Amino acid sequence: MQKSPSVLFVDDEPRILDTYRASLRKQFKVDTANGPEEGLEKIKTSGPYAVVVSDLKMPKMDGITFLAKVQELSPDTVRVMLTGHADVESAISAVNNGAVFRFLTKPSPLDVMIRTLEVCMKQYSLVVAERELFRGTLRGCIKVLTDILSLVNPEAFGRSERVRRLAGYISQNMKLRQNLYLDLAAMLCQLGCVTLTDTVLEKVFNGDKLDAEEQQIYDMHPAVTASMLAQIPRMSAVSDIILHQHDSLVDNPTMSTEARILRACLDYDVLIQRGMSQQDAIDSLRSRTGVYDLKVLDVLERGTAGEDGYVRREVGLTELLPGMILDEALWSIDKVHLMAEGTEVTETALMRLNNFIKSKRLSPTIRVLVPLNFLQ
The missing domain is CATH 3.40.50.2300 (Response regulator)
Structure with missing residues (x-):
């Protein structure tokens, strides 16, 4: 209140x-x-x-x-x-x-x-009132963009959702006074991936080596996102965070704290999605001298990878509620990739899933992370 x-x-x-x-x-x-x-x-x-x-x-x-x-x-x-x-x-x-x-x-x-x-x-x-209007309007616009991303590229959207929760956990524990821009940057950091082919994205998420041309195209996606955001008023700070999300601290010592957090979260998520344990992922990041802000890695290591406040459950698809988070990827029986692991369930996602449920194209249950307040 x-x-x-x-x-x-x-x-x-x-x-x-x-x-x-x-x-x-x-x-x-x-x-x-x-x-x-x-x-x-x-x-x-x-x-x-x-x-x-x-x-x-x-x-x-x-x-x-x-x-x-x-x-x-x-x-x-x-x-x-x-x-x-x-x-x-x-x-x-x-x-x-x-x-x-x-x-x-x-x-x-x-x-x-x-x-x-x-x-x-x-x-x-x-x-x-102006600030709240700005936050509400901006978040509404961004949600439209991310809902589109979830439909076009569920894997990229799932990654941005996982990274967003990680970044939120770190910013809270580092006591950043202004976390709106980091939150928006995490939501949008994969938007440029809509320009990439499924082949390139599959290689990236699987850890496969890209050829020179593919690597060049992939490296451009933050700049593509930044260019898109340049058309939205008062988004320059968010655009700057995303533009530098792949920078190394040794090469860009003046990069913002938000960009440092986003870089660490993105790379941590890649390692976790490849099957690495949390501690092995942290150790791997620490071994890359000069790349990350060690204060960010310290917070990430002490934390619970953004899953505090949730319990794992297996629920029926008809029991899914907005705010739950998928603990596994959701595929249709005919191999349509609907939602990535780590994606938060939204009203838009439920509308789409209902069509697949009605056509009996989905398995009846799925593993999810349920917010603790849902169980109270």
Whole structure:
């Protein structure tokens, strides 16, 4: 359940904080912090706050530095500077370095403070609404693309789904603040494979050696995907991650953390699909000096390969539900490859499977990973 928007006042004078709390508690949900260090800790443990109001003159850390750190920790939070030393230089510095939305002098009249906080709350709501709209719209568009990929090339789609779960596990344990772009990149990292022939893909997934021409074509698929995504607004970060998904760290030391995670997950998945055990796969990756970020491999080794939170079950095809994950590839009796191992069941997939079930072209049961919350 989402928390109601609240305001954090930060000042080194407890008397002033008491005044804010008493004067504004009827209009707003108010929290206070005695100094910038306590303020940053509260943002980490009790945030996000819709608005942070900070005094400018505080010991150890001034308000400008503090609000700049607030911006790093909580980019959506609207920041207000309050000071009794209202000179032009301080105002300019606060706006430029702390991304301050409003600059007030103190003592600020109560009606001015209330109007300012109301405007800040509206600004926060707009920012959050725009971000959620962006995330929802973008994810919806991407889902259409991946649903098409699942129909055209189930093996490539299955790989992207497995890699997505791995990448999500690693990003969560590495505590990446922004994981949307990595999630989208993992979803789309195999999209360029629609341009490859079945022969090339079969060789890649089986670990067979490609000839020079096939290798060149295969190596181009990230660039093909990046080119496709260039047509979608605000997808440049996702496009860049995918473009560098096959880079080695030694050759590209400035590659993003997201690209490093994607590279490791892709190569790990290849080894697992060839029948290698989890530990042997990790050892193989570690033996390739200079290719991977060792911090990423450490997290991958400590984890459960993205399968935590699931139990294995054999279920009837009519019992499949969205959110379950195939623990084996699904083929029709007449050898049509419908879904790869590791593919998450979706509404679109179920619609297609129902047609095969009605025509009695499928075996009656299949092994799946069932989310634990399905069993509660």
